[in-house]
Amino acid sequence: MSYDPFRDEVLEDPFPFYEELRNSCPVHIHSDYLHPLYTLTRYDDVTEMLINFDLWSSHYGQMPRYSVQGCLFSDPPEHTWYRKLIQQSFAPRHIALMETEISTLVKELVDVMEEHQTRDLHDALACPLPVLVIAKILGVPTEDINQFKEWSDAQLAAAKSSNPDDSKGPRDAMNDYLLQQINERREKLRRAGWDEHNDLDNETLLGEIIPDDVISGILLAEVDSRKLSDSERLVMLNQLLVGGNETTTSLITNMFWRLLSQRELYEQLVEKPALIPTAVEESLRFDAPVLGLYRTNTEEISLHGVNIPERSKVMATYGAANRDPNVFKNPNEFRLDRPQKELRKHLSFGLGRHFCPGAQLSRLEAKYALEEVSRRFPNLRLVANPKRIEPFLLWGRKELIVRWD
Numbered sequence: 056m057s058y059d060p061f062r063d064e065v066l067e068d069p070f071p072f073y074e075e076l077r078n079s080c081p082v083h084i085h086s087d088y089l090h091p092l093y094t095l096t097r098y099d100d101v102t103e104m105l106i107n108f109d110l111w112s113s114h115y116g117q118m119p120r121y122s123v124q125g126c127l128f129s130d131p132p133e134h135t136w137y138r139k140l141i142q143q144s145f146a147p148r149h150i151a152l153m154e155t156e157i158s159t160l161v162k163e164l165v166d167v168m169e170e171h172q173t174r175d176l177h178d179a180l181a182c183p184l185p186v187l188v189i190a191k192i193l194g195v196p197t198e199d200i201n202q203f204k205e206w207s208d209a210q211l212a213a214a215k216s217s218n219p220d221d222s223k224g225p226r227d228a229m230n231d232y233l234l235q236q237i238n239e240r241r242e243k244l245r246r247a248g249w250d251e252h253n254d255l256d257n258e259t260l261l262g263e264i265i266p267d268d269v270i271s272g273i274l275l276a277e278v279d280s281r282k283l284s285d286s287e288r289l290v291m292l293n294q295l296l297v298g299g300n301e302t303t304t305s306l307i308t309n310m311f312w313r314l315l316s317q318r319e320l321y322e323q324l325v326e327k328p329a330l331i332p333t334a335v336e337e338s339l340r341f342d343a344p345v346l347g348l349y350r351t352n353t354e355e356i357s358l359h360g361v362n363i364p365e366r367s368k369v370m371a372t373y374g375a376a377n378r379d380p381n382v383f384k385n386p387n388e389f390r391l392d393r394p395q396k397e398l399r400k401h402l403s404f405g406l407g408r409h410f411c412p413g414a415q416l417s418r419l420e421a422k423y424a425l426e427e428v429s430r431r432f433p434n435l436r437l438v439a440n441p442k443r444i445e446p447f448l449l450w451g452r453k454e455l456i457v458r459w460d
């Protein structure tokens with residue numbers, strides 16, 4: 056079957072193509088790239104890729120080209136070490152504390168939207184919310200968030216490029232900035248008589264001498280008796296920043312887009328806000344903000360009669376698996392009455408060892424956004440059909456023009 060993941064028609068609406076692949080070409084080979092790119096679309100195959108870690112390695116990166124990204128995008132033992140670090144520094148306590156902050160931020164953004172009569176829900180709410188939230192959690196000044204968004208988008212835009220240098224400029228700029236933030240904290244600690252190699256009680260430093268945020272947490276963290284180097288700290292911060300922005304924006308834009316395109320769904324939510332968490336989850340299933348990511352097989356395999364040579368780049372297509380009729384009844388329908396046991400099976404945050412550490416945070420952002428907007432604007436309507444964002448692995452809207460009068 057002829058399928059080109061980079062073709063305009065596919066980018067415009069990948070789901071009919073996924074359906075065809077799932078039905079008649081479960082292992083697809085795209086030969087028109089630097090090296091062959093394989094695509095798996097059936098739920099069982101994608102799940103197997105995500106849990107059989109020995110066979111499906113993350114060591115060569117999640118993008119079509121081979122790159123060793125390290126940190127969270129690696130295999131054990133490196134990956135296990137970073138997950139422990141995430142548990143320490145990006146702890147649920149940070150996220151729980153953020154709940155009130157998120158709700159306040161949403162209210163403020165919607166106030167401004169109403170006051171200025173901003174018609175673009177992307178610019179007014181979906182885009183700034185995740186950047187503001189992650190800036191607060193990491194501990195970077197909110198006045199710098201526009202700059203952050205630019206660097207993070209530029210890195211994602213370079214995803215399909217076969218030249219690794221394309222993402223280097225924005226990554227270096229972001230790293231310089233983050234290193235400055237780390238050094239400012241380090242300097243404060245030095246002035247307070249702290250020595251990086253000396254054991255002082257971290258708890259008394261956090262909140263007292265340096266802010267109790269993720270950048271400070273990463274500076275002080277020690278996992279299995281080892282501290283991080285600055286370059287490891289930067290990769291980690293970079294992954295948190297880039298991983299959480301565009302994805303959450305896409306969740307919010309996709310969700311409003313579908314609810315307003317079938318307006319009776321939006322009306323149901325206005326009537327019955329208790330359905331909002333289901334709407335968020337169904338949106339994640341229906342429109343996976345990350346359509347898929349790559350793995351590399353550690354040995355040659357044969358799947359559905361197709362030979363996949365060792366070290367091939369193979370895409371685990373969450374977006375296709377989420378619409379597999381063997382798992383989800385009437386998968387192409389967006390339903391607010393989909394049973395929870397089906398909903399829980401979607402793969403939009405991955406599965407197993409690499410499961411997204413930001414899942415809870417982005418669910419909260421989407422929930423508060425939908426609660427506030429549906430309460431304030433029961434008459435909300437879509438004005439134009441929105442265009443998709445460009446990065447081929449991601450699925451979201453770049454604008455969402457609405458009216459509420």
Ligand code: HEM
Nearest residue numbers: 127128294298299302303306344403404405409411413417
């Ligand atoms: C709707 C929003 C989001 C979606 C759809 C999403 C999706 C994903 C997926 C599919 C993975 C698995 C990667 C793999 O299997 O290789 C992942 C991992 C990751 N996500 Fe998210 N994400 C979202 C929000 C966030 C947020 C808010 C953050 C941070 C604040 C974040 C940070 C990360 C990181 C650091 C990883 C790597 C984890 C690891 O490799 O162990 N994500 N995300």
